Amino acid sequence: MYRHLYIFVILMTLAPFSAFASPQITLEDNISSYTDFNVEYLKEATEQSLGIEQISKIPFSKTINNKFAFGYKNNHFWFRFSVYNNSIEPKDMIVEFTEQFHKITDMYIIGDPIIHKKNGLAVPLKEREIKTSNPAFSLHLSAYEHKEIYIHIQTIYSLFGAIQLKTSEQFYRDNQSRTDEYIFYFGAMLGIALYNLFIFFYLRSRVYLYYVGYVFVFILWTALYKGFLLPYIDIKVYNLLQVSIPIFFIFLILFTQSILKTKKQFPIIHKILNSSIIVSGISLVWMLISMHTGFLFMNLISTIMIPLLLILSFWAAYKNKTVAKVYLIALSIFILGMSIISLLALGLLPYSILLSNAPIIASSFEIILFSFLLAYRINLLSQKSFAAKRALVKQQKSEHKRLFHEVAEKTVALNRANRRLQEELEAKKVLEKKLKYQASTDPLTGIMNRRAFMDIFDKEMKNARLRKINLSCLIIDIDHFKKVNDSYGHHIGDKVIRIIAEKMAQHTRSMDKIGRIGGEEFAILMPNTEARTAYQIADRLRGYIEKDELTFENKTIKITVSIGLTHRKDGEADTQIVLQRADSALYEAKRNGRNRVCYL
Numbered sequence: 276m277y278r279h280l281y282i283f284v285i286l287m288t289l290a291p292f293s294a295f296a297s298p299q300i301t302l303e304d305n306i307s308s309y310t311d312f313n314v315e316y317l318k319e320a321t322e323q324s325l326g327i328e329q330i331s332k333i334p335f336s337k338t339i340n341n342k343f344a345f346g347y348k349n350n351h352f353w354f355r356f357s358v359y360n361n362s363i364e365p366k367d368m369i370v371e372f373t374e375q376f377h378k379i380t381d382m383y384i385i386g387d388p389i390i391h392k393k394n395g396l397a398v399p400l401k402e403r404e405i406k407t408s409n410p411a412f413s414l415h416l417s418a419y420e421h422k423e424i425y426i427h428i429q430t431i432y433s434l435f436g437a438i439q440l441k442t443s444e445q446f447y448r449d450n451q452s453r454t455d456e457y458i459f460y461f462g463a464m465l466g467i468a469l470y471n472l473f474i475f476f477y478l479r480s481r482v483y484l485y486y487v488g489y490v491f492v493f494i495l496w497t498a499l500y501k502g503f504l505l506p507y508i509d510i511k512v513y514n515l516l517q518v519s520i521p522i523f524f525i526f527l528i529l530f531t532q533s534i535l536k537t538k539k540q541f542p543i544i545h546k547i548l549n550s551s552i553i554v555s556g557i558s559l560v561w562m563l564i565s566m567h568t569g570f571l572f573m574n575l576i577s578t579i580m581i582p583l584l585l586i587l588s589f590w591a592a593y594k595n596k597t598v599a600k601v602y603l604i605a606l607s608i609f610i611l612g613m614s615i616i617s618l619l620a621l622g623l624l625p626y627s628i629l630l631s632n633a634p635i636i637a638s639s640f641e642i643i644l645f646s647f648l649l650a651y652r653i654n655l656l657s658q659k660s661f662a663a664k665r666a667l668v669k670q671q672k673s674e675h676k677r678l679f680h681e682v683a684e685k686t687v688a689l690n691r692a693n694r695r696l697q698e699e700l701e702a703k704k705v706l707e708k709k710l711k712y713q714a715s716t717d718p719l720t721g722i723m724n725r726r727a728f729m730d731i732f733d734k735e736m737k738n739a740r741l742r743k744i745n746l747s748c749l750i751i752d753i754d755h756f757k758k759v760n761d762s763y764g765h766h767i768g769d770k771v772i773r774i775i776a777e778k779m780a781q782h783t784r785s786m787d788k789i790g791r792i793g794g795e796e797f798a799i800l801m802p803n804t805e806a807r808t809a810y811q812i813a814d815r816l817r818g819y820i821e822k823d824e825l826t827f828e829n830k831t832i833k834i835t836v837s838i839g840l841t842h843r844k845d846g847e848a849d850t851q852i853v854l855q856r857a858d859s860a861l862y863e864a865k866r867n868g869r870n871r872v873c874y875l
Contacts (some may be wrong), residue, residue, distance in 0.1 A: 346622025360651035374436035408502025605644035612637020728790025
């Protein structure tokens with residue numbers, strides 16, 4: 276009896292393994308990273324677009340390594356494997372895909388229900404489960420638990436990469452190490468570029484500008500290729516920035532023409548290189564029209580363009596030019612790296628992370644050698660100019676005193692003229708500032724005048740319509756203001772107006788816009804404020820004004836205001852309509868006895 280029970284337990288233990296036909300990764304306690312295993316894959320036809328329910332019922336007949344390179348395939352690819360936790364302890368793992376430039380990189384965990392985790396360029400970094408540039412997914416396995424995983428990938432670029440499984444601790448350690456390495460790379464390359472940019476501003480030689488442009492664009496492409504720009508851009512901008520590839524080829528060709536002086540020494544090749552610039556420009560436009568075909572075209576063009584540059588450098592080096600020899604070494608290293616990534620992109624080389632980083636590694640050596648080449652060029656120019664300078668020394672000495680006095684006189688005159696010009700500019704700025712203030716400010720109260728308020732009103736109306744937010748408007752009129760003027764004089768009337776303006780500034784919010792739009796009429800604009808809140812603020816303001824009393828020559832003047840309130844309705848875009856409705860609300864308040872707030 277016990278024997279039969281033992282056999283039954285063994286069969287139940289092995290049942291999960293026999294139920295899944297997909298390749299399996301068995302987790303062990305002493306292993307933190309699984310980077311070499313098999314997966315099954317399925318390629319959908321171009322016209323198909325199947326869901327996980329359909330895919331999970333289709334047999335996967337092909338088994339490959341977890342590191343793969345399929346080339347340019349505008350298809351949906353599915354990969355399947357299973358994970359088994361062979362431990363009494365639960366495990367938190369992370370499934371990572373090593374390349375981040377695919378539009379869709381989703382993971383499905385088969386179960387009831389099926390768990391779908393989205394990733395890839397189509398998913399912004401802030402919406403991902405694990406906020407890293409490379410697609411990554413968390414995977415929790417209880418003791419002796421078995422899970423079947425599907426990875427769905429679709430891209431307009433070349434499809435290559437590797438699926439890896441790591442513990443959470445190992446994943447974050449590796450991710451931090453990778454980040455540190457790229458920060459060092461970007462820092463070093465930017466330092467070299469900025470140094471040569473400084474030389475360009477000093478020498479005004481275009482060869483340095485071409486070199487700096489090439490380095491900066493290549494750094495941009497590297498940051499794009501490795502996902503460092505993903506926190507700041509969406510998929511549309513990501514695709515658009517792929518045009519950096521033909522741009523850095525254009526800068527490379529311009530740099531080559533300038534450093535090797537092809538126009539003078541190799542006129543035929545110079546014309547061919549000009550044609551290459553035109554073709555690169557065509558591929559740039561093509562990529563803007565159709566990124567997938569334009570990207571493939573640029574990749575094919577580069578396989579022709581790079582050997583052409585190599586032939587040119589061999590020819591120049593054959594003529595025993597030191598500059599050309601250094602250029603040949605640097606270009607050869609670059610060609611090796613770009614050839615590797617091109618072959619990998621075309622699916623002609625097996626994928627590895629080292630090969631994926633080949634252009635970055637090669638570019639580091641190439642950029643450094645090009646920088647040495649430019650430094651050597653400066654040395655050559657210095658040597659050539661030294662003899663000429665020595666010949667001019669005597670003449671310069673004889674002319675020195677005369678030039679010194681002329682320069683001193685001109686410098687004094689120039690400084691005097693600069694001071695006058697600076698004084699005139701400062702006076703102009705002060706005047707412009709004063710005129711701008713006068714044009715937009717009510718001189719009596721210091722708040723916005725009608726023209727400035729209406730300009731703000733138009734902008735806030737447009738903002739409210741575009742952002743679909745609330746906008747409330749108050750029109751405030753001083754009750755019986757004519758009686759105050761007639762009884763106490765206009766100077767008291769002006770004082771009343773100033774007091775009302777001060778009260779409005781004290782008892783409204785900083786976001787509210789206050790303006791004087793008539794003699795005793797004011798307006799307050801309340802962005803992002805619903806009618807109920809605006810009513811509460813308006814009624815509180817009315818109450819504060821009512822409580823305040825103005826004492827003049829032992830006489831007490833009681834001031835009240837009537838307030839018309841309205842709210843921008845959905846679809847309204849005309850400022851005048853809203854203002855007229857607020858004005859109608861104001862007159863309603865006056866008809867109903869004044870010292871009140873009416874809403875229309």
